[in-house]
Amino acid sequence: TQLLEQSPQFLSIQEGENLTVYCNSSSVFSSLQWYRQEPGEGPVLLVTVVTGGEVKKLKRLTFQFGDARKDSSLHITAAQTGDTGLYLCAGAGGTSYGKLTFGQGTILTVHP
Amino acid sequence: NAGVTQTPKFQVLKTGQSMTLQCAQDMNHEYMSWYRQDPGMGLRLIHYSVGAGITDQGEVPNGYNVSRSTTEDFPLRLLSAAPSQTSVYFCASKMTSGGGNTGELFFGEGSRLTVL
Numbered sequence: 001t002q003l004l005e006q007s008p009q010f011l012s013i014q015e016g017e018n019l020t021v022y023c024n025s026s027s028v029f030s031s032l033q034w035y036r037q038e039p040g041e042g043p044v045l046l047v048t049v050v051t052g053g054e055v056k057k058l059k060r061l062t063f064q065f066g067d068a069r070k071d072s073s074l075h076i077t078a079a080q081t082g083d084t085g086l087y088l089c090a091g092a093g094g095t096s097y098g099k100l101t102f103g104q105g106t107i108l109t110v111h112p
Numbered sequence: 113n114a115g116v117t118q119t120p121k122f123q124v125l126k127t128g129q130s131m132t133l134q135c136a137q138d139m140n141h142e143y144m145s146w147y148r149q150d151p152g153m154g155l156r157l158i159h160y161s162v163g164a165g166i167t168d169q170g171e172v173p174n175g176y177n178v179s180r181s182t183t184e185d186f187p188l189r190l191l192s193a194a195p196s197q198t199s200v201y202f203c204a205s206k207m208t209s210g211g212g213n214t215g216e217l218f219f220g221e222g223s224r225l226t227v228l
Contacts, residue, residue, distance in 0.1 A: 009152065031214045042116075042202050042219025043155070050214055088154060092214070099170070100217060102147075102155040 003027070004091055006103035013079055014111050021074045021106045025088035030092050032065055032072045033100070037086040044073075079110045114138050118220035125193045125227045133188040133223050135203030141218070142208045144186040148172065148199040155172050155202065161186055162208060183202075193227045200224050 005024045023032070024034050031050040035043035035096055049065035049072065056063045062075040072089055086107050090100040119134045137144065145160035147170075157170030161180040175197060179191040186205075190197060201223045206215040 006154070033217075034193070035217075040221070041223055043217075044219070047215040048214050048216070052221075075179075089215075090155075099157065099160060101157070103155040104152055 004089055004101055004103035006089055007107050008106060009104060010107050010109075012109045012111065015081055016078050017075050017110075018066050019079060019108070021087055021089075021108075022071070023073065023091075023103050025091060026070065027091070027093075028069050028108045032069070032092070033090045034063055034072070034074055035088045035090060037088060037105075039074070043086075043088055076108075079108075081110050081112050084108055116203055116205055116218050116220040118201075118223050121221065122224050123226070125190075125225065127194060127227060131193065132188050133190075133201055133203075133225070135186045135188065135220060136184050137186075137203075137205040137218070138184065139205065139207075139218065140181050140183060141181070142207035143215075144180065144203065144205045145170070145217075146176070146178065146186070146188045147202045147204065148197075149202060150199050158188065158201075176218060190225075193225075195227045198225060198227045 007022045031086045032046045037043040045064045052067045052069045054065045060077045064073045071100045086105050089103040116137045142163050146158040147155040149155050156172050158176050159178040160166045161167045164180050164183050167178050180186050203220045204217045
């Protein structure tokens, strides 16, 4: 069973601060995705990374896939109250169907 | 666009009762799956299907049954509900052709189940 460990589990910061969320595993993933979930809704895809060492930027969000494809990070610059939510990383194994294993999630609260 | 539709949104059961959570998608996705979400445990895969007539177990399949008679529908059955099955259940689907490992998983809004 492939496991993904996310840290921290909770993050409470002030608007304007920077933060990083980590997603680590002892297993190699063929791709890794980050999702964001708001209360009462299902998760929504933010980004997919597939190549070791890959960095993707989405406005103030920067995603990195580790060189060995075992870990990933999400960095948010100058957090806003609208960034509040649950952030989930999810790794896909080697099958062609891409069954996803999710981390435990990071609950981010950005205070005004 | 309807996307992935789950019903019911809320349900309260007594221990030992059975019920079916319905899931339907209108995107012609081959892959469909059921997850349960519990505090501090992320999303755990219950069952998944890669096409009509094909299902397989995920991480936590015990106590749940699924079937896939059409591309659109993927119901989840609880045979004899237990308090440990109190959770929020999400149905999700995606395309598998042309990049199953990188495709976006589309989620329903969730079904909150309480077993007393």
